[in-house]
Amino acid sequence: MNFRQLPQVDAVAVPADAFLLDVREDDEWAAGHAEGALHIPIGQVVARFGELTEAVGDDRTVHVVCRVGGRSAQVTQYLIAQGLDAVNVDGGMLAWEAAGRPLVHGPGTRSDAPYVL
Known part of the structure; x- marks a missing residue:
């Protein structure tokens, strides 16, 4: 399967x-x-696969996101190969932010408002 599929x-x-x-x-x-x-x-997905499958549960689609869609496409391809129902979020978090979808940030950030890095 290539990324276009x-x-x-x-x-x-x-x-x-x-x-x-x-x-x-x-x-x-x-x-x-x-x-x-x-x-x-992305570098921890294989090692933490059990954690992911436990968190997602049964019959749920995993929506995979990164900044613009390249890393998430790789992970989506891997998850599908492992038998999970996975879909790549096209455009990543930049598209998420542009669509006005809500963002939060983690502790210790220097910015008042969350943003996509």
């Missing part, structure tokens, strides 16, 4: 109650992320 969804179309997996790095996550998302940086 991956299931994708626009950020604006992600359901409010969707399971969202954010695969960005710690500093990107801290600057701004979707509330309720699970954060597992």
Whole structure:
């Protein structure tokens, strides 16, 4: 399966109650992320796969997001190969922010308002 064949969804179309997996790095996550998302940086996805499957439960789609869509496409491809129902969030967190979707930031950030790094 190549990236053009991956299931994708626009950020604006992600359901409010969707399971969202954010695969960005710690500093990107801290600057701004979707509330309720699970954060597992791309380099840790394989090692933390059990944690992900436990968190997602049965019969839920994993919406995978990064900054613009490249890293999340790789993770989406991996998750599908492992038998999970996964979809790439097209345009990533930049599209999420542009669509007016809410953001929160982590503790210790220097900015008053969350933003996409």
